[in-house]
Amino acid sequence: MNAIAPAGVSAAAFLDRYTGGDGNATRAQAADLLRRAGLPRTGVEAWKYTSLRTLADIPFAGAPAQADGVAVEALLADAVRAYDLDADLPRAVLVNGRFAPDLSRLPDGLSVTRFAAGADLTAHGDVASALNALLAEDGLTLTVAPGVDAGRMMLLSVVVAPDGVALSVHPRHRIVLGAGARLSVLDLSVGRGDYLNNPVLDVLVAEGGHLIHAKLQTEDPAARHLAVVHAEVGADASYDSFTLTLGAALARHEVHARLKAEGGIVHVNGAQLLDGRQIADLTSVITHAAPSCNSRQTVKNVLTGHARGVFQGKILVERVAQKTDGYQMNQALLLSDHAEIDAKPELEIYADDVRCSHGATVGALDADQLFYLRSRGVAGEEARAILVKAFLHDAVELMGDEALRAVLNRAVETWWTRKDA
Amino acid sequence: MPAIAETRDAVESLGQSTYKWGFETEIEMDMAPKGLTEETIRLISHRKQEPEWLLEWRLKAFQAWQAMTEPTWAKVSHPPIDFQDAHYYAAPKKKAGPKSLEEVDPELLRTYEKLGIPLHEQALLAGVELPEGEVARPPVAVDAVFDSVSVVTTFRETLAKAGVIFCPISEAVREHPELVRRYLGSVVPVADNFYAALNSAVFTDGSFVYVPKGVRCPMELSTYFRINARNTGQFERTLIVVEDGASVSYLEGCTAPMRDENQLHAAVVELVAMDDASIKYSTVQNWYPGDEHGRGGIYNFVTKRGACRGDRSKISWTQVETGSAITWKYPSCILQGDGAVGEFYSVAVTNNHQQADTGTKMIHLGRNTRSTIIAKTISAGHSDSTYRGLVRMMPKAAGARNFTQCDSLLIGDQCGAHTVPYIESRNLSAKIEHEATTSKISEDQLFYCRQRGLSEEDAVGLIVNGFCKDVLKELPMEFAVEAQKLLQISLEGSVG
Numbered sequence: 001m002n003a004i005a006p007a008g009v010s011a012a013a014f015l016d017r018y019t020g021g022d023g024n025a026t027r028a029q030a031a032d033l034l035r036r037a038g039l040p041r042t043g044v045e046a047w048k049y050t051s052l053r054t055l056a057d058i059p060f061a062g063a064p065a066q067a068d069g070v071a072v073e074a075l076l077a078d079a080v081r082a083y084d085l086d087a088d089l090p091r092a093v094l095v096n097g098r099f100a101p102d103l104s105r106l107p108d109g110l111s112v113t114r115f116a117a118g119a120d121l122t123a124h125g126d127v128a129s130a131l132n133a134l135l136a137e138d139g140l141t142l143t144v145a146p147g148v149d150a151g152r153m154m155l156l157s158v159v160v161a162p163d164g165v166a167l168s169v170h171p172r173h174r175i176v177l178g179a180g181a182r183l184s185v186l187d188l189s190v191g192r193g194d195y196l197n198n199p200v201l202d203v204l205v206a207e208g209g210h211l212i213h214a215k216l217q218t219e220d221p222a223a224r225h226l227a228v229v230h231a232e233v234g235a236d237a238s239y240d241s242f243t244l245t246l247g248a249a250l251a252r253h254e255v256h257a258r259l260k261a262e263g264g265i266v267h268v269n270g271a272q273l274l275d276g277r278q279i280a281d282l283t284s285v286i287t288h289a290a291p292s293c294n295s296r297q298t299v300k301n302v303l304t305g306h307a308r309g310v311f312q313g314k315i316l317v318e319r320v321a322q323k324t325d326g327y328q329m330n331q332a333l334l335l336s337d338h339a340e341i342d343a344k345p346e347l348e349i350y351a352d353d354v355r356c357s358h359g360a361t362v363g364a365l366d367a368d369q370l371f372y373l374r375s376r377g378v379a380g381e382e383a384r385a386i387l388v389k390a391f392l393h394d395a396v397e398l399m400g401d402e403a404l405r406a407v408l409n410r411a412v413e414t415w416w417t418r419k420d421a
Numbered sequence: 422m423p424a425i426a427e428t429r430d431a432v433e434s435l436g437q438s439t440y441k442w443g444f445e446t447e448i449e450m451d452m453a454p455k456g457l458t459e460e461t462i463r464l465i466s467h468r469k470q471e472p473e474w475l476l477e478w479r480l481k482a483f484q485a486w487q488a489m490t491e492p493t494w495a496k497v498s499h500p501p502i503d504f505q506d507a508h509y510y511a512a513p514k515k516k517a518g519p520k521s522l523e524e525v526d527p528e529l530l531r532t533y534e535k536l537g538i539p540l541h542e543q544a545l546l547a548g549v550e551l552p553e554g555e556v557a558r559p560p561v562a563v564d565a566v567f568d569s570v571s572v573v574t575t576f577r578e579t580l581a582k583a584g585v586i587f588c589p590i591s592e593a594v595r596e597h598p599e600l601v602r603r604y605l606g607s608v609v610p611v612a613d614n615f616y617a618a619l620n621s622a623v624f625t626d627g628s629f630v631y632v633p634k635g636v637r638c639p640m641e642l643s644t645y646f647r648i649n650a651r652n653t654g655q656f657e658r659t660l661i662v663v664e665d666g667a668s669v670s671y672l673e674g675c676t677a678p679m680r681d682e683n684q685l686h687a688a689v690v691e692l693v694a695m696d697d698a699s700i701k702y703s704t705v706q707n708w709y710p711g712d713e714h715g716r717g718g719i720y721n722f723v724t725k726r727g728a729c730r731g732d733r734s735k736i737s738w739t740q741v742e743t744g745s746a747i748t749w750k751y752p753s754c755i756l757q758g759d760g761a762v763g764e765f766y767s768v769a770v771t772n773n774h775q776q777a778d779t780g781t782k783m784i785h786l787g788r789n790t791r792s793t794i795i796a797k798t799i800s801a802g803h804s805d806s807t808y809r810g811l812v813r814m815m816p817k818a819a820g821a822r823n824f825t826q827c828d829s830l831l832i833g834d835q836c837g838a839h840t841v842p843y844i845e846s847r848n849l850s851a852k853i854e855h856e857a858t859t860s861k862i863s864e865d866q867l868f869y870c871r872q873r874g875l876s877e878e879d880a881v882g883l884i885v886n887g888f889c890k891d892v893l894k895e896l897p898m899e900f901a902v903e904a905q906k907l908l909q910i911s912l913e914g915s916v917g
Contacts, residue, residue, distance in 0.1 A: 346840065
């Protein structure tokens with residue numbers, strides 16, 4: 001009722017694990033932010049529709065030295081089978097947030113270095129990044145040299161929480177593409193048990209570079225996933241991303257992409273397919289900080305059960321960014337009486353010679369389309385499947401890497417079948 | 422009461438001030454001393470001879486307000502407002518209440534004449550010759566509010582014959598307490614938000630409209646607001662209740678003199694529409710926007726909300742916002758009745774250093790409720806303009822529909838235009854469509870107009886009017902003409 005700025009909920013469970021002894025300034029800043037602001041509740045505008053209130057009551061612990069190897073193998077094998085992953089594809093595997101060299105097969109053509117005890121932390125202002133900075137202990141930096149096409153690889157995260165223990169893992173990754181370099185990454189996360197996965201990825205694409213980032217989030221239904229991507233895109237370079245969210249009880253994928261030189265391109269596409277009592281949030285801020293850049297965003301939500309989907313997308317066009325072309329579309333399909341969508345597509349524009357638009361639609365399956373299919377002999381449930389997949393098709397289709405697109409399509413298929421089971 | 426001496430001083434000091442700019446009415450004012458305490462509220466209530474319940478209501482609002490802080494979410498910035506540094510009551514001095522136009526201070530009438538407000542209904546009715554070039558207008562009943570109080574309401578007899586009550590709200594409190602008590606604060610509760618709570622505590626006048634069952638209000642009703650005195654805030658309260666099957670069209674216009682200080686205007690408007698009722702509320706807001714360096718101007722922080730309580734009721738907001746240094750305003754509809762309709766048509770123009778954060782809320786509660794939002798935003802100079810809107814489909818809003826279109830036009834590379842829609846749906850069969858675009862004036866269109874011999878300024882005016890056409894056509898005719906002229910004036914100096 002009153003407008004007093006609400007303080008967040010306590011981040012004590014996380015702050016207790018921060019010893020403060022390593023002298024890292026970014027870490028100290030993060031601790032300060034979390035102490036001051038806490039974990040956001042919905043009173044904070046950037047978290048208007050997603051509260052982290054439930055995190056405050058859970059005594060999250062750091063990952064034990066040893067993970068349950070059998071469970072890890074089983075989860076990896078399941079994922080390979082379910083999404084028909086190419087077994088020969090190079091992969092970097094993290095188990096409980098720590099790099100697992102035994103399970104990894106690192107690709108040629110790029111250098112992989114491990115996160116060195118806090119040294120690589122880039123400071124970011126958002127809460128999820130601060131939480132990561134506070135507790136990050138591992139992660140990978142993938143560097144592709146100028147002009148090299150490093151092909152395709154997988155970045156796999158497996159989290160297995162021991163029974164009765166809630167884990168939180170905070171990997172910090174970085175992908176750096178030199179001028180004209182290319183890389184496609186399938187970023188897959190799976191897990192079992194009660195945990196919080198809080199990965200932060202810093203992306204730097206130099207002039208003419210091209211990074212494709214296909215993310216498939218299939219965490220345990222009880223887990224929480226709090227991911228942030230910070231991307232900086234150079235001249236004539238591109239960051240082409242798609243995030244498919246299927247897992248976790250509470251998930252947020254947050255993207256901050258900055259077009260910092262002429263001719264850059266950013267795609268922040270995604271789909272969230274949710275059922276049960278899942279809550280998933282896709283939040284993005286695309287900043288045009290240079291002229292003649294292009295950003296595209298298509299986000300789809302398919303919601304059933306009591307699920308709640310959130311989309312917050314902002315396009316910010318700075319004064320210098322004349323000739324900007326920005327487009328944003330978000331659509332939601334509600335399949336049940338209790339599902340909810342909250343969307344906030346936002347344009348903030350300070351340059352006049354721009355073309356920016358956004359569109360949003362929310363609705364149920366179209367009765368006329370269902371009738372049409374029915375009149376052609378396609379039964380109710382099958383007709384629904386066709387329409388839902390068609391709805392998702394124009395988003396998934398935007399994934400630039402064909403093999404990764406196929407993986408995403410299989411994941412959609414798997415979700416639909418499992419939902420019926 | 423010690424306040425009286427202070428009041429006298431205040432009035433005297435006012436008399437000594439010299440105003441650099443015209444358009445200021447030198448009139449004897451009765452003012453409350455500066456500052457806002459419970460005493461101020463008691464003074465206002467006493468001055469207006471209000472019943473005890475209303476004083477209590479005000480005090481409740483004041484208590485709530487004290488516990489609140491100013492909202493900071495809007496995309497506007499201004500130095501902190503010292504709420505103690507203003508007069509909360511300013512009224513033209515009068516002997517007794519004016520019974521007819523003859524008794525109204527001629528100075529006041531001249532002010533409204535200058536503003537082109539037709540108070541002289543007799544002249545209008547008699548159809549006396551109009552000055553050359555002036556077009557005869559259809560009769561419009563006017564309630565003129567000068568600073569804190571309503572000075573005159575015209576056409577009351579004609580309206581009374583139809584059963585329509587149209588009077589200053591302070592009079593309605595005396596004459597129709599049961600109606601006011603029943604509906605006041607029922608749409609915008611006392612503690613709804615910071616500025617609404619402030620208004621509830623200190624509101625001084627405004628208009629009250631009651632249209633009984635089945636009556637189609639025989640003429641347009643209009644209120645004209647004028648802030649005249651220095652260091653005052655204007656806090657008017659408008660309440661419109663339209664019963665089953667009745668309808669009304671209501672116009673609101675506002676101006677203030679040019680000053681290099683900022684003045685606060687925090688109004689509350691409440692609309693109630695019962696079964697099959699319809700309310701059309703049109704605003705042309707032209708408060709003083711400040712000069713080209715952003716000095717002065719009105720802070721316009723307004724809460725407007727309509728409740729479509731009845732089935733098939735309809736509330737339509739149309740606004741042309743060209744004035745004010747800062748606009749913070751979200752005329753909303755709560756669509757409670759089944760099949761209720763909410764509409765919002767808006768043109769917001771900002772130039773120089775103006776800031777506007779405006780939009781609407783459409784809350785769909787009933788089945789098959791429908792809402793349409795058309796918002797056109799034009800930014801020029803160093804101004805910032807934001808559309809902020811909410812469309813919410815509640816679980817019972819089966820079959821509800823919304824269509825939203827927001828277009829922004831940027832003139833010059835030093836301004837900003839922003840769009841912040843909130844879209845929330847909790848009903849599977851509700852359908853929402855939203856689209857927004859941002860662009861500048863097309864070079865081709867401009868070239869075409871210039872080639873036909875139009876000056877650049879005229880060409881921009883023409884294109885802007887075309888851009889706003891969807892909204893302007895919703896305005897009552899004589900308002901539309903005024904609005905078009907206003908658009909042109911507001912954008913003066915923004916091209917070239």
